[in-house]
Structures are given as C-alpha cells and as structure tokens.
Amino acid sequence: MSSPFxxxxxxxxxxxxxxxxLAWIAGGFLLALVTVSVTAPSLAPHDPRLTTGxxxxxxxxxxxxxxxxxxxxxLSQLIFGARAALIVAAVVAGIxxxxxxxxxxxxxxxxxxxxPLMAVTDLLLALPNIPLxxxxxxxxxxSRRNLILVLGLLSWPAFARVVRSVVLQARSAPYVEASKALxxxxxxxxxxxxxxxxxxxxxTKIVLxxxxxxxxxxTLAFLGLGSAGTISWGTMLNWAFADPLLFERPVWPWxxxxxxFAIMSLIxxxxxxSDGITRARAGVIRRPRRNTSSQKVVAPRRPRLTxxxxxxxxxxxxxxxxxxxxxR
Amino acid sequence: MVAALCRLLLRYAVLGVAVVLLNFLIPRLLPGDPLSxxxxxxxxxxxxxxxxxxxxxxxxxxxxxxxxxQLVAYLGDxxxxxxxxxxxxxxxxxxxxLDRLPWTAGLLSVSLLLATxxxxxxxxxxxxxxxRRLDRLLVxxxxxxxxxxxxxxAIGFLLVFAVGxxxxxxxxxxxxFADYGDGRTGAVRRASNIATHxxxxxxxxxxxxxxxxxxxxxxxxxxxxxxxxxxxxxAKGLPARQVAWRHVLPNMALPILSFxxxxxxxxxxxxxxxxxxxxxxxxxxxxYQALRARDxxxxxxxxxxxxxxxxxxxxxxxxxxxxxxxxRGVLHG
Numbered sequence: 001m002s003s004p005f006x007x008x009x010x011x012x013x014x015x016x017x018x019x020x021x022l023a024w025i026a027g028g029f030l031l032a033l034v035t036v037s038v039t040a041p042s043l044a045p046h047d048p049r050l051t052t053g054x055x056x057x058x059x060x061x062x063x064x065x066x067x068x069x070x071x072x073x074x075l076s077q078l079i080f081g082a083r084a085a086l087i088v089a090a091v092v093a094g095i096x097x098x099x100x101x102x103x104x105x106x107x108x109x110x111x112x113x114x115x116p117l118m119a120v121t122d123l124l125l126a127l128p129n130i131p132l133x134x135x136x137x138x139x140x141x142x143s144r145r146n147l148i149l150v151l152g153l154l155s156w157p158a159f160a161r162v163v164r165s166v167v168l169q170a171r172s173a174p175y176v177e178a179s180k181a182l183x184x185x186x187x188x189x190x191x192x193x194x195x196x197x198x199x200x201x202x203x204t205k206i207v208l209x210x211x212x213x214x215x216x217x218x219t220l221a222f223l224g225l226g227s228a229g230t231i232s233w234g235t236m237l238n239w240a241f242a243d244p245l246l247f248e249r250p251v252w253p254w255x256x257x258x259x260x261f262a263i264m265s266l267i268x269x270x271x272x273x274s275d276g277i278t279r280a281r282a283g284v285i286r287r288p289r290r291n292t293s294s295q296k297v298v299a300p301r302r303p304r305l306t307x308x309x310x311x312x313x314x315x316x317x318x319x320x321x322x323x324x325x326x327x328r
Numbered sequence: 329m330v331a332a333l334c335r336l337l338l339r340y341a342v343l344g345v346a347v348v349l350l351n352f353l354i355p356r357l358l359p360g361d362p363l364s365x366x367x368x369x370x371x372x373x374x375x376x377x378x379x380x381x382x383x384x385x386x387x388x389x390x391x392x393x394x395x396x397x398q399l400v401a402y403l404g405d406x407x408x409x410x411x412x413x414x415x416x417x418x419x420x421x422x423x424x425x426l427d428r429l430p431w432t433a434g435l436l437s438v439s440l441l442l443a444t445x446x447x448x449x450x451x452x453x454x455x456x457x458x459x460r461r462l463d464r465l466l467v468x469x470x471x472x473x474x475x476x477x478x479x480x481x482a483i484g485f486l487l488v489f490a491v492g493x494x495x496x497x498x499x500x501x502x503x504x505f506a507d508y509g510d511g512r513t514g515a516v517r518r519a520s521n522i523a524t525h526x527x528x529x530x531x532x533x534x535x536x537x538x539x540x541x542x543x544x545x546x547x548x549x550x551x552x553x554x555x556x557x558x559x560x561x562x563a564k565g566l567p568a569r570q571v572a573w574r575h576v577l578p579n580m581a582l583p584i585l586s587f588x589x590x591x592x593x594x595x596x597x598x599x600x601x602x603x604x605x606x607x608x609x610x611x612x613x614x615x616y617q618a619l620r621a622r623d624x625x626x627x628x629x630x631x632x633x634x635x636x637x638x639x640x641x642x643x644x645x646x647x648x649x650x651x652x653x654x655x656r657g658v659l660h661g
Contacts, residue, residue, distance in 0.1 A: 127635050128597055128634045130596070131630055138622060138627055218477055219479060222479050223601065224616070224619060224620055247498055271475040
C-alpha cells in the first residue's frame with residue numbers, strides 16, 4: 001500500500017532537471033497539496049457542507065477566509081476542494097492514459113485495427129470539447145462519477161496519435177524483426193519490444209492530462225456541471241458568480257480570490273513540473289546544444305563578399321550546426 | 329491539385345456525416361431519459377411531465393418509433409432547418425440560436441484574428457534572436473498564460489479593469505434601457521456602447537489564444553533562420569524588415585494556418601465560458617442557461633452547430649494550405 005507513495009515521488013524526483021528551481025517548488029507544492037487532501041477532515045476547521053457561521057461574514061478568527069452566502073466556511077471548502085481536484089485529476093489521468101496506450105499500440109502495430117481506430121480518433125479530435133462535454137454531461141446528469149468518466153473517455157485521442165507514431169517507428173526496428181523471425185506472437189512483441197519504446201512520452205502524457213483534468217473540471221464546475229454533493233474549487237466559483245450583484249458588495253474578495261488562486265497555482269505547478277521533466281530529458285538527448293549554439297552564426301549587416309575560405313562558414317552553417325536548430 | 333482537393337472534400341464529407349450521425353446518436357444511446365425530469369440530481373425543473381404531455385413530446389421528436397425511422401425523420405427535420413423546439417422558452421431552437429449568433433460570431437472572429445496576428449508578430453520577434461532576453465521573457469510569459477483557464481483570466485480581467493479601475497462595465501453586451509437616439513449618431517453610439525462591453529471578453533480570448541500562436545511562431549521562425557534562402561537574403565544585404573516580410577513570414581504561413589484550425593475549437597469553447605463570466609448575450613450564455621434548465625434540444629443544436637463550424641474552419645484551412653503547397657510546387661514534385 002505504501003510503496004506507490006514512496007516510489008512515485010522518487011521516480012518523479014529522478015526525472016526532474018536538477019537546475020530548474022521552479023520545478024522543485026512546483027513539486028513541493030503538489031506534495032503539500034496531496035498531504036492537505038489526504039488529511040482534509042482533520043485539517044479543515046469546520047464541516048464544509050454545514051452552516052457554521054453567519055452568511056457572508058468577512059475573514060475572522062473562527063473563519064479565516066470568511067463564509068459564503070450559505071454560512072459555510074470558505075477555508076474548509078478550499079481544503080476539501082483540493083481533495084476533489086486531485087481525485088478527478090488522478091482518475092482521469094489513469095483512464096485516459098490506459099486508453100491512449102491501448103488504442104495507440106493497437107492502431108500502430110496491428111494493421112487491421114488501424115483504419116477503424118484511427119477513424120474514431122480523428123472523429124473525436126474533430127469535435128469541439130466544451131460543447132460536447134456540456135451535452136453529454138447534461139444528458140448523463142452532472143455528478144462526479146459522470147464527470148470523471150466523460151473526461152477520461154473523451155481525452156485519449158491526441159496521445160493515441162502520438163503513441164501510434166512512435167509505434168510506427170519501432171515496428172520496423174531490427175529487434176522487432178528479429179523477434180518476429182523467432183516466432184513471437186504479435187501481443188508478445190507489443191508488450192516486450194514496442195511498449196517500452198513508447199514509455200518516453202508517458203510522463204508528458206500524465207502531466208498534460210492532470211493539467212487538462214484540473215482545467216476541465218474547474219471549467220465545467222464553474223458552468224454548473226459539478227455535482228451538487230461534492231465541493232470543488234469550480235463549484236465554489238459557480239456559487240459565487242450565481243449572485244448577480246457579486247461585485248456590487250464588498251464580499252467578493254473572499255468568495256472569488258481563494259478558489260481562483262487555488263486553481264491557478266495547481267495548474268501552474270503541473271506545468272512547471274512538466275517543464276522541469278522535459279528540460280531534463282532534452283538535456284539527456286542533446287547535451288552539447290549550449291556549446292554549439294546557433295546564435296554564433298549571425299550574418300553581418302553589410303557582408304563583404306570575399307572569397308576567402310575563412311569567410312564561408314559564417315554564411316553557410318555546417319550540417320552539425322543546422323541539426324541543432326529546433327524544427328517542427 | 330484537383331485530385332487532392334477531391335480527396336479532401338470527400339474526407340470532410342465523411343466527417344460531416346459522422347458528426348451529424350453522432351449528434352443523432354448521443355442523446356439516444358446515452359443512459360437517461362430527457363423526458364423524465366427530476367430523476368437525476370441537478371438543477372433541472374423537477375416538475376414531472378404528465379403522461380399525455382410526455383406522449384405528445386415523444387411523438388413530436390419521433391421518440392416512439394424505431395431508431396431507423398427516427399433517423400429519417402431527424403435528417404428530414406435537419407434538411408428543413410428544424411432543430412426542434414426549446415423546452416424552456418416558447419420559441420424554436422433555430423430562432424433562439426440565430427438571435428444570439430451575431431454576438432458569439434463577432435466576438436470569436438475578432439479575437440481569433442487579433443490572436444493570430446499578434447501571436448505571429450510576437451513569435452517572429454522572439455524567434456528572430458532565440459535565447460535573447462526578449463525571447464526568454466515572451467516564452468515564459470506565454471507559457472504561464474497558456475496554463476490558466478479562460479474563465480480565470482476572465483475573472484482576473486473583470487476584477488482588475490471593471491471592479492478595480494472601473495473602466496469597463498461589469499456585465500452584459502450593451503447597456504440596458506439605453507436611449508441612443510435616431511439615425512446615424514444613434515447607431516454609432518450603440519456600436520460604441522457594445523464595443524466597450526465587448527473589449528474585456530475579446531481581450532480575454534486574445535490573451536488566452538495568443539500564447540499558443542506565439543510559441544508556434546517562435547519555433548517556426550527560429551527554425552527558419554538558417555534556411556538557405558534566408559541566409560542568401562541576409563548575405564545580399566537585405567534589410568531585416570524585408571527579410572522578415574518577404575522571406576520569413578510567407579514560410580511561416582503554413583504551420584500557423586494549420587494551427588489556426590486546431591485552435592479554433594479551443595477558442596470556441598473559451599468563448600462559451602467567457603460569455604458566462606461577462607454576461608455577453610451570445611451562444612455561450614444561451615448554452616449556460618440551457619444546461620441549467622436541461623434544455624436538451626437547444627444543447628444538442630449548439631453542439632451540432634459548433635462541431636460543424638469547426639469542420640468548416642478546418643476545411644477552409646486545409647483548402648488554403650493545399651493552395652499554398654501547390655504554389656510551392658510540393659504537389660508537382
């Protein structure tokens with residue numbers, strides 16, 4: 001039970017670039033958030049669902065962030081909101097990652113599965129996200145389970161394509177051919193030889209999906225599609241904005257600002273962490289980039305066209321240098 | 329060129345059919361009966377329908393017939409432009425949508441255009457000298473901006489510029505009960521009133537949309553710096569501005585354009601959310617009101633409309649890039 005709690009942070013730590021301070025701050029923040037959400041019941045000063053104070057009182061000692069229009073404690077809601085956000089993020093990331101890899105591996109390796117799977121992927125990619133979520137969630141009825149299912153089941157296509165493109169490269173690799181010649185079955189090859197090749201993009205996928213899930217959950221809850229029973233940062237904002245005279249009264253600072261900053265810092269933390277990971281991985285792949293920086297190849301404003309060989313490389317960058325420029 | 333165009337059109341025709349089919353199937357295959365209110369949790373009108381009213385509604389939407397007959401009826405209605413009748417309001421869905429469409433279309437087109445142009449310009453500036461201070465600043469700022477959901481940016485703008493400084497109105501698309509007077513001056517006054525209301529929503533969408541364009545344009549421009557024709561253009565002494573206009577920008581058109589198609593859907597969703605924050609009476613606010621009232625026909629029509637809009641935008645992008653490719657001679661070689 002405790003092994004993932006030790007292993008996962010250790011694995012993340014080993015992936016992050018040592019020099020990027022932001023990534024470490026972000027990681028610390030996320031760890032703190034996980035702790036807060038695990039210990040939420042004992043940490044929160046009040047029950048977030050009960051009326052524990054006079055409605056709309058400003059921050060005080062018993063209610064450090066004030067109370068909302070129902071007299072519920074804002075700080076307790078914020079703490080329980082962290083729990084909601086992390087649960088949604090984790091489950092959605094799990095569902096979406098498994099689906100992306102299944103579809104990507106199948107479509108990339110088995111030619112017969114390619115056409116139908118890619119057709120579904122393309123169709124889902126062609127649909128506008130927000131209107132689709134609105135329609136499906138309204139039909140299913142807004143609840144946290146449905147929200148998680150919808151986000152998880154509809155967010156896999158982009159990375160299914162990425163995984164497939166990696167598989168297409170790995171499929172023609174000599175070691176796959178050798179394994180095939182030895183009589184290995186398709187599933188065995190996919191599991192043993194192709195899957196490891198795709199794991200490079202796994203951290204990126206997880207971080208991006210976590211970010212997407214927090215993003216989407218907050219947006220949908222803000223639009224009123226959060227479940228009525230659970231408290232999340234998005235629903236807090238939705239309740240605040242349900243009041244048409246919100247900004248005419250001096251109550252908005254403690255109703256709007258806490259959830260806003262909470263969502264923003266969670267998303268920024270995931271982004272910084274993913275930046276740290278990408279930077280570390282990029283460093284592994286092209287370490288010499290800094291020395292052969294392409295900045296050195298700058299044509300003078302008024303070049304003198306001399307035919308001395310010394311002048312030539314300044315204008316025509318060598319192949320080695322050109323390979324360092326990033327291309328899309 | 330013609331063959332490629334035909335293939336493209338065929339692909340989009342298939343996608344269009346699939347979108348329409350999906351729009352038909354989603355409400356019918358998902359669990360949950362739109363006509364039994366109050367069964368699930370939520371904020372819908374919890375008054376159950378009487379048996380007769382339910383039967384009448386089922387007959388109106390052909391819900392009492394087999395699926396194949398329903399499909400035929402649905403396609404027939406669609407061909408006649410009948411999108412159903414709103415549950416909440418006494419009006420056909422089509423009229424409701426046409427009433428609100430100009431707001432969203434205007435907001436979306438202005439902000440998409442601004443986001444693309446400024447994003448390309450800033451990206452070019454950053455990519456012109458990668459690694460310099462301007463580049464690092466732009467990349468980190470836009471990277472952080474891309475991480476913030478639209479509605480948070482909207483709330484931030486609202487707090488700073490409408491609540492804090494009081495420069496812009498808090499809510500709505502235009503002043504209620506305003507008397508603009510007659511004739512030309514009245515129209516101008518009304519337009520300026522609408523513009524002051526729409527500046528903040530449009531600015532939100534531009535800020536959210538611009539970051540992705542900056543990053544893409546920056547990478548493209550940085551990658552182009554050492555293309556042979558750019559080196560030649562610089563070597564023959566062309567001023568930097570001409571190099572940018574004549575040699576770099578045309579080559580950035582293709583990636584920016586295809587990215588435009590990708591971002592269209594995201595900004596469309598963003599517009600829906602931003603309208604809720606600022607109370608702009610467009611399709612987003614309509615969708616928000618529809619989902620609060622569980623107005624399924626309206627939501628379904630909005631989904632169909634937005635997915636078709638996305639298809640059309642992508643088709644236009646693909647046709648234009650096909651032309652660009654043909655001019656480059658890629659299709660002939």
